[in-house]
Amino acid sequence: MANPPTIKEIAEKLKLAKSTVSRALHDHPSIGLRTRMKVQELARALNYEPNQTAIHFQQKKTFTIGIVLPELSEAFFSAAISGIEDAANQNNYMVLLGQSHDDAAREKKIVEIMKNHRVDGLIVSLAKNTGDYAHFEALEKFNIPVVFFDRIPDKKDIHYVACNMESGTLQAVSHLLEKGHRVIGMINGPEQLVATPQREAGFKQALQKKRLKFDASLIVNSDLTREGTRAAMQQLLANKRKATAIVAFNDYVAQDAVQYALEQGIKVNKELTFVSYANLPLSSYMAFPPVASVEQYPYEQGYKATEILISLLGNKNEQDFQHIIIDSRLVVR
Amino acid sequence: MANPPTIKEIAEKLKLAKSTVSRALHDHPSIGLRTRMKVQELARALNYEPNQTAIHFQQKKTFTIGIVLPELSEAFFSAAISGIEDAANQNNYMVLLGQSHDDAAREKKIVEIMKNHRVDGLIVSLAKNTGDYAHFEALEKFNIPVVFFDRIPDKKDIHYVACNMESGTLQAVSHLLEKGHRVIGMINGPEQLVATPQREAGFKQALQKKRLKFDASLIVNSDLTREGTRAAMQQLLANKRKATAIVAFNDYVAQDAVQYALEQGIKVNKELTFVSYANLPLSSYMAFPPVASVEQYPYEQGYKATEILISLLGNKNEQDFQHIIIDSRLVVR
DNA sequence: AAAATTCACGCAACCGTTTGCGCAAACTTC
DNA sequence: GAAGTTTGCGCAAACGGTTGCGTGAATTTT
Known part of the structure; x- marks a missing residue:
């Protein structure tokens, strides 16, 4: 088979319905133990893996969070991204990356592309010359929450983590x-x-x-x-x-x-x-x-921002804006 | 409307078929100018944006490439990622990120998750203790090409860019x-x-x-x-x-x-x-x-690796392995 | 042994978009 | 004015998985 195995294939080989196979793979109690076993065995034998794009589409959820920041080559941001990645992975999210290179126009473009890719949410640290936040506000209509960190907009009706x-x-x-x-x-x-x-x-x-x-x-x-x-x-x-x-x-x-x-x-x-x-x-x-x-605790900022974003994804009806402020601290050499 | 507008909605409001709307939005010649205009107008008014997850699912293509590398905090890799991102964006691809933190087990896990997310292809720089390449070979069955750069496996049947x-x-x-x-x-x-x-x-x-x-x-x-x-x-x-x-x-x-x-x-x-x-x-x-x-030209390595990957995505039947070697050069202070 | 439950599975719709094919109306040709 | 061509659009399937509901058979209850 040139193409990856699907539920349908398994169903046909076992003369079962797709729904039965789907449930069997999820250990749904309404499926008998015998068939459940048979399905799981064949699935393993065929190296079956669920097609996430299909699931994402069906569930209207991609388990992907977009992250937009100025420059990865700045150590602050590469540390932050590790915090973001760790928090994301712990919750089974993946991370889509975009660097604005401190260019507001590029930032806007990235945000729009990520919107169309239907990321579940966005973590953003602004480009240094971003003055217009319209591209972020447009995300609300798509139910895509944004959490800013470090370089945050000067507004109150946003979620953010900052030092x-x-x-x-x-x-x-x-x-x-x-x-x-x-x-x-x-x-x-x-x-x-x-x-x-x-x-x-x-x-x-x-x-x-x-x-x-x-x-x-x-x-x-x-x-x-x-x-x-x-x-x-x-x-x-x-x-x-x-x-x-x-x-x-x-x-x-x-x-x-x-x-x-x-x-x-x-x-x-x-x-x-x-x-x-x-x-x-x-x-x-x-x-x-x-x-x-x-x-300035970049790792912690990234981690915390991601935690907030993910909790926001949990209860969509969350209304109050999260403002987390981490205290900076002097470290004497 | 709580949910983003869809083609179906546009079709109903205009009493047209979904297919007509779809074609109209793509400026398909078989659609009359009048209806084409009407559709595009309404689409704009509703802020319609095509649902990429649906498209990705339908086309079996996500326009996403996964990138797996050891540590972003190493300047070499953060430079490389800029090259990757630039090459990817120029071809309308997005970039999914994963850091192995030089841990072979984590690398394997990331690769598997990315496989399930159905990335179109992978750019990889190995963790320093990766000795087993089975998780990469498994990608072949899913038609997911891999291009390695810098830290490449000691094998011949792979694509790579290295210095x-x-x-x-x-x-x-x-x-x-x-x-x-x-x-x-x-x-x-x-x-x-x-x-x-x-x-x-x-x-x-x-x-x-x-x-x-x-x-x-x-x-x-x-x-x-x-x-x-x-x-x-x-x-x-x-x-x-x-x-x-x-x-x-x-x-x-x-x-x-x-x-x-x-x-x-x-x-x-x-x-x-x-x-x-x-x-x-x-x-x-x-x-x-x-x-x-x-x-060692990290930006160039990343850029070139991505170019190769994208060309690989173009003609799936490409069979010969690309081995690009960039010459390193001494720079005297 | 008939009735009520429970069990194990199948049917079909749905998510949003694309695309091959079909078909009616309008137009051209002789 | 009948036959052939073009134009403009609709129908329906497909992508792969999930899920509410229905149903026959097996099991239990009385």
Whole structure:
């Protein structure tokens, strides 16, 4: 037989009805033990495997969840995907992958394709320039729930899992203050990202606790490209108040910033100390690693987001929006 | 309507047959222009989208390719997956993901699940301890072609894309010889991997070209864990012939080896030079980067493997096995 | 031994789409 | 105006499995 065996074939060879075979394979009690055995034996002999596409079609369920994120080559996301995969597999779901490469248009396209593929649900971390959420809202009409993580939309009527950057930033800046730093700079990210104001809030809060005044000129923004970060550093170093420590938006930004500082003849980690947010797994091998990192628990975020999604798939009538916030935490090297 | 609109609904509202609607939506010439327009208009108004699960079922084709690889957190694989995804998307395929985490049992399970999900084909890079290929051979009966890349089985009757490590190794060792090194060590990998003997061959060939004799004790093996690499280093450093340069199996091995050397008080890149195979994107940030790397073109391997797979899906009767070998190339820092 | 249950299985519809074939109406040809 | 051709659409089967319902036979109940 060129084609895989089907229930129909088994039924014909045993002179049974398809329904009987189907039930026998599922150990349905209404099928006699004898025929049940015979069916299962033949099925094994023929290497029968149920055609999942048929089942999916019939049950209007694919046991597939789509996952849309910016870049797998970023360690944060490859860790997150492991959490997603593990949670999914434990519930017999498979994972359809799509990288937006931080391009909103591509993200939209991926979401639409996944919608047509009838994924049961979606796990999404936004592209950094996504401002329009229409393609996600369209999913509601198809009963496809979405859970966002980390890079989440600035809306209330969504499910999400995110890390509260405020707490970690507070800890980071407090740590620097305790180490004696009095002028601390910050390279923050694009304003669209929810995490950007959070970092600023944590920054301010740490100063406030020590009754220090906040100087807005010590916070500069990067678009997360190398050039953006270099420009941000330039701006920061030009400030009349010389920062002795810098909180960088993430490890990638930190690396670019460190490199720029080195080029300017600055002694990194002596004259200028860096603290960052953990993205890179290999910091132990780095030449000038940040002295401390804010851990964002990507695996846990992915895992939790998937758990939520799957529970959403269970009771479709779930109405309240899940907002899970994991506290970030400073890890001192 | 709670459920997504179907062809049947459109047909009823327009008092047409389902078949007419289907054809109208596909601009079939046998449908009159008037009705064609009316159908397409209503479809648009209802936000009709064809149910892909139904189509997949009917066409016995899912436009999905499965991809099974060890670890996404390894930069090599996350680069490869981008190549796979790009090639797949260009041909309207989606990508189902599964990580084996270098566990042969998990790999087997993933392959079976993907088989039942009726992926059209599979792209695989083996777990490092996979010795039995039965789960792949079983796919033939389901007409699911497999293309391996990078970590390929040691068999002839398969399709694969791989990097020829021999050429890169030859270049690497030759480069070291030209730099004056006369005692060169190598930390090779597990023997199951096809790339292991290739590295050894390139190593020998480089010596031969210079008419130098080969000393087998200068090649040691690591199981690619940190401990394995440290044991290998210990063995190498205990050798009476003191190596001044080491070719490491990959960047991860190189990092562990460098760290071990530093602990032993060895001046890395002065007393002992490292050359490696590129896995890490951030080598420019590393404290003691290898002086040169053998580039393995992961994106290209993934892209090419997917192209082959998709062409295989086109003409099922394709019989000869595709063996694509990309030459590795030394990149000097 | 007749009636009531239970048991073991078959029939047929259904999920949404595609596609080969058939057929009536409209049009062309002589 | 009858015969042949084209045009435009409908009918029904098929893909592989699940499931509500029906039914004859075997079994139990009284």
